[in-house]
Structures are given as structure tokens and as C-alpha cells.
Amino acid sequence: MIIKNQTEKAVFMIDFKITEASENTKYGQVRDSIIAAIRDGRLAPLSKLPPISQIAADAGVSLRTADLALQALINEGYCFRRPKKGTFVAAGKRVVKQSICGVLGRIDPVNFPLHALLYAGVMEASIRRNVPTLTLPLPTGEKAQGGPEQMIRNCDRGREFNLRGVFITDRNYYHYGIELAKAFPQKRFFMLNYEMDDFGKMPANMAAVINDNYNGSCRLASRIFGQYRPKTVSFLSHALSDDDITYLERERGIRDTAKKGGVKVTATITNAVSGNRADQIDFAHEAVLKFLKKKKTDFIFAANDYLAFGAKKAIGDLGLNEKTKVAGYDGINLPLEQDFPTVKVPYTEMGRTALEEMLDPEFRMPQIVKLQPEIIMHAKSRGELIR
Structure with missing residues (x-):
């Protein structure tokens, strides 16, 4: 499928090759098609991409799939989004966004020492791997302004940070974490420590790192x-x-x-x-x-x-x-x-392990990783x- 789009900046063409036989996701195939057009010059720097509805129609995918493809391009620095203006190809060399991670849970070492140990493990590994940790605000209500979902979307819309995944350190936010994972399927979500009866309901982009x-x-x-x-x-x-x-x-x-x-x-x-x-x-x-x-x-x-x-x-x-x-x-x-x-449960090791798995492209999800404790x-x- 060929798209011809006339803008003030350039005329460009995108050849979408979407197939059910591919091991890649459909949004991944849409993403790859646009990247190919950028690399061979069909998409000039600062040129505006077609609207999501047109990309979805011409690629034969859903609006959700097209939106995920564009978001992936933004996260990887190939494109940027201007509010109410649209999505544009980045100027010159693509901007590499700083990888960061998020933590969803109460950080209170006095009243919740267990959560603090999980957080310490994430922090230790994030410093070593240069992936700064962002503490997400706790949800206060469905679609509440300033909540975790809005903060994640703000990171995605910006040109500076790529939030790679979220670590859930409090069992009270496990089911909320599942909903976040469904809303952001291109990101990885990890439940830490708590062994839940319904781990089988985790979406494909969610995993757990817990004690055995x-x-x-x-x-x-x-x-x-x-x-x-x-x-x-x-x-x-x-x-x-x-x-x-x-x-x-x-x-x-x-x-x-x-x-x-x-x-x-x-x-x-x-x-x-x-x-x-x-x-x-x-x-x-x-x-x-x-x-x-x-x-x-x-x-x-x-x-x-x-x-x-x-x-x-x-x-x-x-x-x-x-x-x-x-x-x-x-x-x-x-x-x-x-x-x-x-x-002795390896709480800090859970945080360290989860961050390493988040960054490992070979780590298959969903998965439950059980760490062995120490007998004292x-x-x-x-x-x-x-x-």
C-alpha cells in the first residue's frame, strides 16, 4: 500500500507491508515500514506524517495499532509530536531519548520497610545501568488528573525521556498495574515480591519477580x-x-x-x-x-x-x-x-533482577521469576x- 502525502516540507511515500505470518507485531510492522521510508529518504526531516486514521486505513490495521506504531517511533527518537499539530519526522539524526523506569508504590522506609528494600534494589541497578528511576504518583481515582497514566503519557509525548517500564512494589496496586500494562502494551511491567493467585491473568507485557x-x-x-x-x-x-x-x-x-x-x-x-x-x-x-x-x-x-x-x-x-x-x-x-x-527474602535482589530483565530484549514475557531465599x-x- 502506497501513501502519497503533500506537505509544506516534502512529498513522501510509505510502503506498508503488513502480514499475519510475521513474528513481529502489527504495530511493529507499521513502525518498521515508516522507519524504512525515513532511512531511504522518502520521508524528509521535519515532514509531517499522515493522521493516525489514514495510516490505519492504508496499512489495514486498527487505530490503536497505528497509534502504538507512532508512539514507538517517538520513543525511539525517529519522530516527535507537536500538540494539535501532528507527528513529524525528527530533524537530522534521530534524537536518542534517555531511558527511564517508573516505580508504583509507597516509598516509606519507616512504615513500609519492605517496599523500601524493593525500591533500593531498583535504584541500585538503575544507577549502574544509567536508567533513572521516576516515582509515579499513586492513583487517586479512575482517570484522575496527574495520575500514573497521565505521567506516562507525558513522558511519551516529550522528546527527552523514554519510559521503558514500571515496577509495582505494593500489592494494593497490582490490579491497577494490570490495567496500565494493557493501556501501554509497548512497555514492560513487573510485579515485585507479592505472590498473587491470578498471575495467569497478567497481559503479555507483564511479569513478576518474587520470592520462592x-x-x-x-x-x-x-x-x-x-x-x-x-x-x-x-x-x-x-x-x-x-x-x-x-x-x-x-x-x-x-x-x-x-x-x-x-x-x-x-x-x-x-x-x-x-x-x-x-x-x-x-x-x-x-x-x-x-x-x-x-x-x-x-x-x-x-x-x-x-x-x-x-x-x-x-x-x-x-x-x-x-x-x-x-x-x-x-x-x-x-x-x-x-x-x-x-x-531471609532477597528483596533488593528482586528490584535489581527486574530492572535487568526490563532492559533485556531476550527476556520473554509474561513470566514469573522466583528467587531463592536464604535460611538463617x-x-x-x-x-x-x-x-
Whole structure:
């Protein structure tokens, strides 16, 4: 299909070759056809491209596909867009836009230390790879002005930055991230840390980099069973959002390993709500006090370290330190007095890995990448960890 377009700057022709048999996407084929016209001189510098509707009609693609092709050309510096004027070929050599990435989540090291560790990993890798990190505003409502979607579009419309992808560090924005990924299929989106039940619903340009919660629990339980020889164990947890299965996978690992080792799992002690770290410690303390006054168990596996701290305090209050032991999970900000086994999750490594995968053209999406955690049996008084 040939397009002839007369402008004040130039007369140019575009030969669109769109085929279903190509491994390239349709918008990628439209993009390549326009690039070919730019490179061989059919599209002169500063010449105006036809409107999206004309490109879509002549290439035999949808308006959405044509728009994605033009946006890709803008991101790569072949073209630029002037508001209410149209899309133009860049003057002279194409402008190479600075690659950047975005983070969607709460950055609050005091109240959300886990999110801060994920962010630190992204930042570390972004500095090393010269891909600056942009903190996206949190969504406040559907299509709200100044929200993440508008900021991404502002980057796309400008001539300076190419936002390559977005990292989601908060499970509360997972489903919003899916909608963003659908709105910007040419960008890559990564969910960090949280293991969601509906990962299968992620679009083709989305992936997850998470901890191997199940295998971490299996390895921890194997070490515990070999060292402490418990006959009965219990699991201590609290509820997460309906689609967050992080703690369920940790519990499943304990139960499966116990079944293989002939160890009885007596009960799951759980709270219907979560809360901050103080709330979790208080809940665990009260729940374990109540539980151990009625039943016995040799070992309590907690879904996280805060719950383990509360359980440890309850065990001490009842004078059962020699009869009942406890283990945690997460390994966030381990204090010097931490004296129970735990699983140290590689939070910063998740951020580093996700950024590297975002930049790797060979990384296939969608995909779930699971990183292996580290088993820590206890800590000495000087903070020297024994693994």
C-alpha cells in the first residue's frame, strides 16, 4: 500500500507491508515500514506524517495499532509530536531519548520497610545501568488528573525521556498495574515480591519477580526437623488480601515437608486482619498465649518475623522456652537479639533482577521469576549471623 502525502516540507511515500505470518507485531510492522521510508529518504526531516486514521486505513490495521506504531517511533527518537499539530519526522539524526523506569508504590522506609528494600534494589541497578528511576504518583481515582497514566503519557509525548517500564512494589496496586500494562502494551511491567493467585491473568507485557515462598518454607522446615526433631508443629499467620497467596504458599511448604517427615501439624493460628508491625506482634502474643494454655506444640512456624517475635514473647511468658520453639520468615531489619530461625527474602535482589530483565530484549514475557531465599538459623549477640 502506497501513501502519497503533500506537505509544506516534502512529498513522501510509505510502503506498508503488513502480514499475519510475521513474528513481529502489527504495530511493529507499521513502525518498521515508516522507519524504512525515513532511512531511504522518502520521508524528509521535519515532514509531517499522515493522521493516525489514514495510516490505519492504508496499512489495514486498527487505530490503536497505528497509534502504538507512532508512539514507538517517538520513543525511539525517529519522530516527535507537536500538540494539535501532528507527528513529524525528527530533524537530522534521530534524537536518542534517555531511558527511564517508573516505580508504583509507597516509598516509606519507616512504615513500609519492605517496599523500601524493593525500591533500593531498583535504584541500585538503575544507577549502574544509567536508567533513572521516576516515582509515579499513586492513583487517586479512575482517570484522575496527574495520575500514573497521565505521567506516562507525558513522558511519551516529550522528546527527552523514554519510559521503558514500571515496577509495582505494593500489592494494593497490582490490579491497577494490570490495567496500565494493557493501556501501554509497548512497555514492560513487573510485579515485585507479592505472590498473587491470578498471575495467569497478567497481559503479555507483564511479569513478576518474587520470592520462592514455598521452597523457602520447605528448606526451613527440613533444617528445623533435622535439628530440633519436633513431633508436632503449628503455623501462625494472618489474613492477606483475597488474591495474595504469599503466606498460603509458606504454609503449604511447611505442611508438605511435615507430611513427608512424619511430623504432625496440629493447627493454624490465624488472624482475620493484618495491621502494622506492632499490631501483628500484639496479635501473635495474645493468640499464642491463648493457644498454648489449651494445647501443646513443639514448634511454631510464623508467616513473618513480626508474628514470630510475638509468639516468642508469649512462649517466654509461659515459661515454655525449652519446650516450644519458633521460627519466622522475611528477615527484614533483623535485630541483634533475634534468636530464632528465619528465612531471609532477597528483596533488593528482586528490584535489581527486574530492572535487568526490563532492559533485556531476550527476556520473554509474561513470566514469573522466583528467587531463592536464604535460611538463617539464629543470630549471635554481636549480630553475626549463623546460616
